[in-house]
Amino acid sequence: MSLQLKDLYDSFREPNTIKALSQQIKKESLKLKEPLYIMEVCGGHTHTIMKYGLKQLLPKNIEFIHGPGCPVCIMPKERIDHAISLANLDDVILLTLGDMIRVPGSKTSLAQERAKGCDIRPLYSPLDAIKIATENPDKKVIFFAIGFETTTPMTASVLKIVEKKKITNLYFHINHVLVPPAVEAIMQSGEAKINAFIGPSHVSVISGAKIYSPLADEYNTPVAVSGFEPVDVMESILMIVKQKNEEQTKVEIQYSRAVTLDGNIKAQEMIAKYMTPRTHFRWRGIGDIESSALVLREEYAQYDAEKVFAEFLSDEPIDDHKLCICGTILKGLAKPSDCKVFGTACTPNTPLGSCMVSSEGACNAYYRFEEI
Amino acid sequence: MKYIQLSHGGGGEETNDLISDLFYKYFNNEILLKAEDAAVLEVENKIAFTTDSFTVSPIFFKGGNIGKLAIAGTVNDLAMMGAKPLYLSSSFIIEEGFSFSELETIVISMRDELAKSGAKIVCGDTKVVPKGSLDQIFINTTGIGELKSTEISAHNIKEGDSILISRDLGRHGATILAAREGIELVSDLGSDCETLWPAVEALVEAKLNVKAFRDATRGGLAAVLNEWAQSSEVCIEINENLLPICDEVKGICEILGFDAYDFANEGTFIIAVAAEDEEKALEVLKRFDFSSNAVCIGTVSSERPKKVILHSPWGSRRYLELPKGELLPRIC
Known part of the structure; x- marks a missing residue:
């Protein structure tokens, strides 16, 4: 019998398992000395929690704080404007991943520019960039690459093919960001009341679970590296509650199906071959964070859209709409429902802030999966 | 040529x-x-x-x-x-x-x-x-x-009515999406595209207390149920584990991050029928190949008027909203 896709998720959505975990969490949580404020770092987890209604299965002394782990949501407007400026250049095809198309920049969005006639294409796989560049030799194809540690190896593998096949019309605008510096920045500010973390499994498949060790040690917070199915998230919460009750603060791997302490060394090497940390990157709502994103290495400057098209791009910071509280939400200091424009002036069709755009954004998840 | x-x-x-x-x-x-x-x-x-x-x-x-x-x-x-x-x-x-x-x-x-x-x-x-x-x-x-009937309208649905679906969800949307994105499947997933009149005619002729029919085209099941909840000012409560979705459609949803209830169908319809006629309506539907797997997926209540509630198999519930944004252009 062959392995089917459903074999990979069916048992992780098994109703009796979810109910049993809910009971166990409720029982264990009676022993908690203080309320638990768990930051789920990744927007994918926010989506799981809201879509599957997991909050309803938890006791009142466990709350979620939605973290900055949505690559679209943390993209500052000046960089979205980069994408828009690049798309408007002559003979350019701009490629990017799904939700980037709708996120508003300072004046317009890629969706609006596409409607006006710019050639902007969403990719399901970054490898499609190779095909598009090869099929359009007279065009300059620019891949606006976004994502955390999870998608970075894919961009690196596209670069590897570009180098090998000597493709000269594919450029990269790198917006790959890193989880640990962002979480560290939120904790350092001292404002957030977070006392536990759920870390995204896919990031640790690449970077390993060890990336959270400094966090657990420095701030005495339990960390569970979790998968994205409801059973995964519930099991991770149980792990965290047990750690708290046993006064432990360690990094635990719930997603043992694919996460190791060290991660995928080969992928890490490939990333390191092509990219290196930027001195700093401005995160939407959080601000400048040192070494929190990647840039192409100097020796690959001929592929770097930020260098090749530098004369058309401005790095002047552009702040959010003054009513938007995405920044405060990303820091875990407010819930989407605390925002004055949530669901009124700001909806998935007319997003004022980035958290409403992507299905991984906290506001979008609250809007789509409104609780009863 | x-x-x-x-x-x-x-x-x-x-x-x-x-x-x-x-x-x-x-x-x-x-x-x-x-x-x-x-x-x-x-x-x-x-x-x-x-x-x-x-x-x-x-x-x-x-x-x-x-x-x-x-x-x-x-x-x-x-x-x-x-x-x-x-x-x-x-x-x-x-x-x-x-x-x-x-x-x-x-x-x-x-x-x-x-x-x-x-x-x-x-x-x-x-x-x-x-x-x-x-x-x-x-x-x-x-x-x-x-x-052939003047009783059919999206405004006629009342508390207590049953909501039926004629077959499994999302085939047309998933088929077009798979073709468009070059997803190759080890299966023969095809569109549900089909003329529904024979089943509708049989339901009308059976003189059942049918309140409304609607084919779940663009916007899928989510759109139909929300339109009905709005038009009839009722709450529609759906059990997620009763929704028929084939493995291929589930798989495409998993890979691309969609939900089957948002996908377009071209030969799948939703029926609101008085509870006492639910069984008879299902019997009629099962006579036709294209609706032989018809099932009841939920009921109408007054819990939250104008809203659709989705119940999960593990006891949580949430609103089922209209699909938003650019799902897929040129689906039909």
Whole structure:
């Protein structure tokens, strides 16, 4: 019998398992000395929690704080404007991943520019960039690459093919960001009341679970590296509650199906071959964070859209709409429902802030999966 | 190889050849063959009237093509009002250079689909536009049907009614998406594209207390249920584990991050029926191949008027909202 896709998720959505975990969490949580404020770092987890209604299965002394782990949501407007400026250049095809198309920049969005006639294409796989560049030799194809540690190896593998096949019309605008510096920045500010973390499994498949060790040690917070199915998230919460009750603060791997302490060394090497940390990157709502994103290495400057098209791009910071509280939400200091424009002036069709755009954004998840 | 040329839409000899070699040949009926400026129709009762344009890409897909869709789509809109589909118009806008044999395949599919409801194409139009002006072929069909029941309306749904679905969800949307994105499946997932009138006719003739029919086309099940909840000012409560979704559709949703209840269907309809007639309605539906797996997926309540609530198998619940944003253009 062959392995089917459903074999990979069916048992992780098994109703009796979810109910049993809910009971166990409720029982264990009676022993908690203080309320638990768990930051789920990744927007994918926010989506799981809201879509599957997991909050309803938890006791009142466990709350979620939605973290900055949505690559679209943390993209500052000046960089979205980069994408828009690049798309408007002559003979350019701009490629990017799904939700980037709708996120508003300072004046317009890629969706609006596409409607006006710019050639902007969403990719399901970054490898499609190779095909598009090869099929359009007279065009300059620019891949606006976004994502955390999870998608970075894919961009690196596209670069590897570009180098090998000597493709000269594919450029990269790198917006790959890193989880640990962002979480560290939120904790350092001292404002957030977070006392536990759920870390995204896919990031640790690449970077390993060890990336959270400094966090657990420095701030005495339990960390569970979790998968994205409801059973995964519930099991991770149980792990965290047990750690708290046993006064432990360690990094635990719930997603043992694919996460190791060290991660995928080969992928890490490939990333390191092509990219290196930027001195700093401005995160939407959080601000400048040192070494929190990647840039192409100097020796690959001929592929770097930020260098090749530098004369058309401005790095002047552009702040959010003054009513938007995405920044405060990303820091875990407010819930989407605390925002004055949530669901009124700001909806998935007319997003004022980035958290409403992507299905991984906290506001979008609250809007789509409104609780009863 | 024969190709459609600009002259085929010019109104002269080539146009006449195209009409007689293709449209008269396959859509053959007395009203059409009279070739007057307009068709003259006789209808006894109140009529239902609808129109739809078809722009699907790719034009040929597993389970159908743009022609089959153009007939089933309009015929189904009539059927959903409890109207027997009678007369259709069909307008073709064709890109110069389109293959004649592909056009013939499309027209034959249209003829075959018409036979399922007995509706006739009684008038039409053909335009050919220069290469690059449109993508291959667009078809508009407009239809008239005779009302067989005046009780069917999205405003009639009441607390206590049952919500049934005629078959599994999301096949058309998933098929088009898979074709468009080049996802190769180790299965024969195809569109559900189908004329629904035979089942609707049987339900109407069975004199059951049916409140509303609606085919779950663009916007899928989520859109139908939200429209009904709004129109009838009721709450519709759905059990997620009762929703029939095949493994292939589930898989495509998993890979691409969609939900099957947002996907378009082209031969799947939702029925609101009084609870006492639920079993009888299911019996009627099960007589037809295309609705042999019909099931009840939920009930109507007054819990949260104008809202649709989705109950998870593990006891949590949330609102099922209308799909938003750019799901997929040119699905039909």
